[in-house]
Amino acid sequence: MGPGVPHPDRFVRSERSVISPSWPRTQPRYWVHVLLLVLTLFTTTVLGARFSYSFHRNLPAFDLDNDVALFLRLLGEPSLLKDGLPYSLTLMTILLAHEMGHYLACLYYRIDASLPYFLPAPTFIGTLGAFIRFRSPIFSRKILFDVGIAGPLAGFVFLLPALAIGLSYSKVIPGIAAQGDMSFGTPLLLRALEWLIFPGVPAGDIYLHPVARAAWVGLLATALNLLPIGQLDGGHILYAFFGDKHIRISTFACIALIPMGLLYWPWALWGALFLIFARRHFPIVDHSDIGDGRRRLGVLALVLFLLCFIPEPVVYNSITESAAVTPGQ
Numbered sequence: 545m546g547p548g549v550p551h552p553d554r555f556v557r558s559e560r561s562v563i564s565p566s567w568p569r570t571q572p573r574y575w576v577h578v579l580l581l582v583l584t585l586f587t588t589t590v591l592g593a594r595f596s597y598s599f600h601r602n603l604p605a606f607d608l609d610n611d612v613a614l615f616l617r618l619l620g621e622p623s624l625l626k627d628g629l630p631y632s633l634t635l636m637t638i639l640l641a642h643e644m645g646h647y648l649a650c651l652y653y654r655i656d657a658s659l660p661y662f663l664p665a666p667t668f669i670g671t672l673g674a675f676i677r678f679r680s681p682i683f684s685r686k687i688l689f690d691v692g693i694a695g696p697l698a699g700f701v702f703l704l705p706a707l708a709i710g711l712s713y714s715k716v717i718p719g720i721a722a723q724g725d726m727s728f729g730t731p732l733l734l735r736a737l738e739w740l741i742f743p744g745v746p747a748g749d750i751y752l753h754p755v756a757r758a759a760w761v762g763l764l765a766t767a768l769n770l771l772p773i774g775q776l777d778g779g780h781i782l783y784a785f786f787g788d789k790h791i792r793i794s795t796f797a798c799i800a801l802i803p804m805g806l807l808y809w810p811w812a813l814w815g816a817l818f819l820i821f822a823r824r825h826f827p828i829v830d831h832s833d834i835g836d837g838r839r840r841l842g843v844l845a846l847v848l849f850l851l852c853f854i855p856e857p858v859v860y861n862s863i864t865e866s867a868a869v870t871p872g873q
Contacts, residue, residue, distance in 0.1 A: 604724025710756025
């Protein structure tokens, strides 16, 4: 350890981190968190209104011509935004639960962490997600594991019932996935529930209700966060398991994402960016065993990742495919 760096024993008492006076808690800028929350609620509600409009009229979920017309209509009739709340409130609840899982774990271990920052964006889901920041060191692998896994588990507790409820309101429209400009891929968990609710119906014929679509975004966010890379949730869990070996596995995972760009081009971009900028994890000088209980939870995290992962999150339909099936057929 370098000069002037306190020994980790000063910060760990029975697996709870005690903040040193040299790292005072940062005063939260509540207005920033509230502003980002409101802006993200707005962008997701706009997208939700679009999903609701298309769903109730059996129109494709993504159709550029219809989307432009609908957005122009929303400018003239803002009251239509209320139809987007089932999507936006469901998605915001899942994201908030995920981040509060991290935050409450930090609070328990007395780690100075920020409140969640939401990221509004005019994307096809209405947001880039949310995150919290660590403002003080973590010196225990057990604590790192607990903080890392708390988010995905907390988010999943809200995600699963939302997915089931949303699917129960979904409907069958033959060929709906081939309509419009693009459609969503189907993760294993979603397909398993579809088999239960719509036995024998192909995934491409099931039109997801906006609540189920919000849960789908939650599935994607959970899978992305559980990637065993850098300082993602999966990276924290990986470091807690393997310590310094983290960098090798993280590097391999980054490289593995690049050829997946053949299925969905952003995988290659994300893999390259992670490989260059974000494959490393901050060091933790702690060689204690994390215990069998945490190892079992780590296996559970791997199972959640496999259930939520979507090799091809977005499928871009060709013009000929979109034209072959018209809405209402």
